[in-house]
Amino acid sequence: SYPHCWRTDKPVLYYPLDSWFIRTTALRERMIELNKTIRWKPESTGTGRFGKWLEGLVDWNLSRSRFWGTPLPVWATEDYSEVKCIGSVEELMAEIERSIAAGVMQENPYRNFRVGDMSKENYSTENIDLHRPYVDSIVLVSSKGEPMRRESDLIDVWFDSGAMPYAQVHYPFENKEGFGQVYPADFIAEGVDQTRGWFFTLHAIASMLFDSVAFKNIISNGLVLDKNGNKMSKRLGNAVDPFEVLDTYGADATRWYMISNSQPWDNLKFDRDGVDEVRRKFFGTLYNTYSFFALYANVDGFTGREEEVPMEKRPEIDRWIISLLNTLVKNVTESLEDYDPTPAARAIQEFVGENLSNWYVRLNRKRFWGGGMSEDKLAAYQTLYTCLETVTMLAAPFAPFISDRIFTDLNAVSGRHEGSVHLAQFPAADPSLADKELEETMSLAQRVSSMVLALRRKVSIKVRQPLTKILIPVLDPATAEHISAVKNLIMNEVNVKEIELIEKTTGLITKRIKPNFKTLGPRYGKWMKQIAALVAEFSQERIAEVEAAPETVLDLGAERITVTPADFEITSEDMPGWLVASEGKLTVALDITVTEELKAEGVARELINRIQNIRKDSGFEVTDKIRAEIEQKPLVADAIARFAGYIASQTLAVEVRPAAEPAGETVVETDVDDEPLRIAVTRI
Numbered sequence: 001s002y003p004h005c006w007r008t009d010k011p012v013l014y015y016p017l018d019s020w021f022i023r024t025t026a027l028r029e030r031m032i033e034l035n036k037t038i039r040w041k042p043e044s045t046g047t048g049r050f051g052k053w054l055e056g057l058v059d060w061n062l063s064r065s066r067f068w069g070t071p072l073p074v075w076a077t078e079d080y081s082e083v084k085c086i087g088s089v090e091e092l093m094a095e096i097e098r099s100i101a102a103g104v105m106q107e108n109p110y111r112n113f114r115v116g117d118m119s120k121e122n123y124s125t126e127n128i129d130l131h132r133p134y135v136d137s138i139v140l141v142s143s144k145g146e147p148m149r150r151e152s153d154l155i156d157v158w159f160d161s162g163a164m165p166y167a168q169v170h171y172p173f174e175n176k177e178g179f180g181q182v183y184p185a186d187f188i189a190e191g192v193d194q195t196r197g198w199f200f201t202l203h204a205i206a207s208m209l210f211d212s213v214a215f216k217n218i219i220s221n222g223l224v225l226d227k228n229g230n231k232m233s234k235r236l237g238n239a240v241d242p243f244e245v246l247d248t249y250g251a252d253a254t255r256w257y258m259i260s261n262s263q264p265w266d267n268l269k270f271d272r273d274g275v276d277e278v279r280r281k282f283f284g285t286l287y288n289t290y291s292f293f294a295l296y297a298n299v300d301g302f303t304g305r306e307e308e309v310p311m312e313k314r315p316e317i318d319r320w321i322i323s324l325l326n327t328l329v330k331n332v333t334e335s336l337e338d339y340d341p342t343p344a345a346r347a348i349q350e351f352v353g354e355n356l357s358n359w360y361v362r363l364n365r366k367r368f369w370g371g372g373m374s375e376d377k378l379a380a381y382q383t384l385y386t387c388l389e390t391v392t393m394l395a396a397p398f399a400p401f402i403s404d405r406i407f408t409d410l411n412a413v414s415g416r417h418e419g420s421v422h423l424a425q426f427p428a429a430d431p432s433l434a435d436k437e438l439e440e441t442m443s444l445a446q447r448v449s450s451m452v453l454a455l456r457r458k459v460s461i462k463v464r465q466p467l468t469k470i471l472i473p474v475l476d477p478a479t480a481e482h483i484s485a486v487k488n489l490i491m492n493e494v495n496v497k498e499i500e501l502i503e504k505t506t507g508l509i510t511k512r513i514k515p516n517f518k519t520l521g522p523r524y525g526k527w528m529k530q531i532a533a534l535v536a537e538f539s540q541e542r543i544a545e546v547e548a549a550p551e552t553v554l555d556l557g558a559e560r561i562t563v564t565p566a567d568f569e570i571t572s573e574d575m576p577g578w579l580v581a582s583e584g585k586l587t588v589a590l591d592i593t594v595t596e597e598l599k600a601e602g603v604a605r606e607l608i609n610r611i612q613n614i615r616k617d618s619g620f621e622v623t624d625k626i627r628a629e630i631e632q633k634p635l636v637a638d639a640i641a642r643f644a645g646y647i648a649s650q651t652l653a654v655e656v657r658p659a660a661e662p663a664g665e666t667v668v669e670t671d672v673d674d675e676p677l678r679i680a681v682t683r684i
Helices: 024-035 043-055 089-101 157-162 192-196 198-210 242-249 251-261 272-300 316-337 341-369 375-395 400-414 435-458 477-485 487-494 517-536 540-548 596-617 634-651
Strands: 039-041 074-076 083-085 139-141 147-150 185-191 215-221 467-473 496-502 510-515 552-555 560-563 568-573 578-583 586-591 626-631 653-659 666-672 675-683
Touching: 024 043, 024 198, 039 043, 043 192, 043 198, 043 215, 089 139, 157 198, 185 192, 185 198, 192 198, 192 215, 198 215, 242 251, 242 272, 251 272, 251 341, 251 400, 272 341, 272 375, 272 400, 316 341, 316 375, 316 477, 341 375, 375 400, 435 467, 435 477, 435 487, 435 578, 435 586, 467 487, 477 487, 477 496, 487 496, 510 517, 510 540, 517 560, 540 568, 568 578, 596 626, 596 634, 596 666, 596 675, 626 634, 634 653, 634 675
Parallel strands: 039 215, 185 215, 467 496, 626 653
Antiparallel strands: 074 083, 074 147, 139 147, 467 586, 510 568, 552 560, 578 586, 626 675, 666 675
C-alpha cells in the first residue's frame, strides 16, 4: 500500500514544503462556463473528465523547488511585509535602478540590455539572462529601503505550456494588434492524459487573463496500447518499435490503420497484422485500380485532356459511381469539419474496395478492352479518371505519399493540376446534376444577396464599397453545400471579401425566440402559458437545437408535446459592428466595419466607375488605351496610392496618377462621395 515510483518501482518519500499558489478556485464557476463553449472530441471528456476536474478544482500549486526552469518573479523582504511580483523586463530594469540608487545593488548586471529592442542580439545571454543563478543575485529595494530577495522557487513548467499562446508571439510586449488572428486557437490535439496538464493550464490562464477560452476545438487523443489492450512498456517487452513498423509497412499504411481503426479519442489496440491488412486490402486495391486504368489509358492514348462526355450521355453505371463519389466527398468533408476523421477514412476505404474496384471496374472491364476510342469508352476513362483523382485528393490528409504519387502521375499526362496533391484545392461535392438542385442553389444565392443588399441600404453603404465578411449560420449540410457552390457569385454580387459558414452561432449571433401562437394555439391552446414560460428560458444553444431539428419534444411537466421550427418565431439581433437579418431559417450577418484599406478600395471602385463612364461618353473603343489624371485631393490620395494598378487594369490605362490640375483630351467634373472631383482622360 506504500506509494512507489511507477518508473523504478522504488519507494517514494513525501514531505511538506511551503509553496506559492494561484487562487484558481476564485474563477472555478467561470472556467466551467467557458469550458461549455469548447467543442470537445469526444464530448464526454469535456463534460466528464475535464468538467469534473474543474468542478473539484483546488488552488494551483505554482512553485517548484528546482534549479532549471523559469524563476518565480517574486521578491520579498525578510519578514514578507512587502512583496513584489515583476511583470516585465522593463519593470525589472526600473526596479534594479531603484535598488542601485538606494545603495542596495552596486551595478545593473543587465546594463547592456536595451528595453524595447526585441532583437535576438539584444536578448542574447551576453546582455541578459533571467534564469538561475544570475537572477538570484538581483536584490531589489522595498518602499522602506529594505532589501528584497527573490523567492528561490521556480514556476511550474505546466504554467509555461499554458502560456504558449502568448509566448509564441511575445504578447503583450509585441504583436498586440494581430494577436486576435492567432488566439484563441481554432484547434488543438494532445493525449487524454493532458486533462490536468496542458488542457487545464491553457484553459486556466486564458480564463484568468482574458475571460476567454484558449482553444475552440479539441481532440483529446487516446493511448496506443498493445494488441491485447495492455499499456506498452519496454520493461514488459510489449512495446512496438514505430520505426521498424514504418520500415516494414510504410507510413501510409500505418497512418491509415491508426485513423481508420478507431476514433482518435479512443484507445487503439495496435496490431501489426492490422497494418498489413490495410496495406494489402486498401492500398493494394487502390494501386491495382490505378494500374488497370494506366495500362489501358496508355494503350488507347487517353490523356485526360479530351472534351468531356456530357453526364447525360454517359451510361447509368457511370452516373451511379459519380453520384456515389459526390456523396463520398460530401461525407468526408463533413467528417473532417466535425473533427472526426475516422468515418471519413472508412468511407473512402469502402468506396475504393466495394464500389470502385469490386463493382464499377469489374463490371466495366469490357468497355476498356474495345478497339478504338468510342464515346462510351471515353466516358468510362473520364469517369474512372475523375474517381481516382478525387479519391487521392480525399485520401491525401491520411495517406500523403501514395496519394501524391498517383495524383502527380495522373496529372503528368492530363495537366489538370500543377504540383503536389497537397497544394490542390480539396474536392467539393456536386450534390446533383438535376435542374431542381441547381434552381434551389441559385435561389439560395439570390436570397442571401437580397438580404445583404438590404442591410447595405439600411446603413447607406454603397455596393461599390467592399466589406470584409458575411457570417452565415448553416443549420444543415445541404445549405452549407449550396452556399459553398455559389460562394464566389454571392461575394461578387454583394462585394464582400469573405463568406464564413458557421455551425454554431453561440457567442456570435444572439437569437430571440417566442411561440408562434397561430400554429401552436389550435393544437395546444390550454398549454400556451406553460409553453411561453418554458420557451422564455431557452438558452442560445437550445434555440439553435430547436431551429435545426425537424422535431423537438417539450416537457411541460404534466404533458410532453412535439413541436417543429415552424411553431416558433426566431429572430436575430444586431451585434456590435454587424447587421443581422433573418428570413425563415436563413440568417446572415454583415460586418459593416469599413477599415482604411477597404475605404480606399471603395473609392478606387468609384474612380473606376467614373473613368469608365468618361470612356463611354467619349466614344472610346473598348480596346483603346488611355492615360488618366485625377485631381489631387485627400479623399482619393490613399486610393490612388494603394490601387493605382488596379484602377489601371480595369480601365485599360497605361498610367493613373494624381495631379493638382488634371489636363488631357477629356476633362470631366464629377464627384466621389459628394465631393467634387476633376478627372482627365486621354486616349493614346
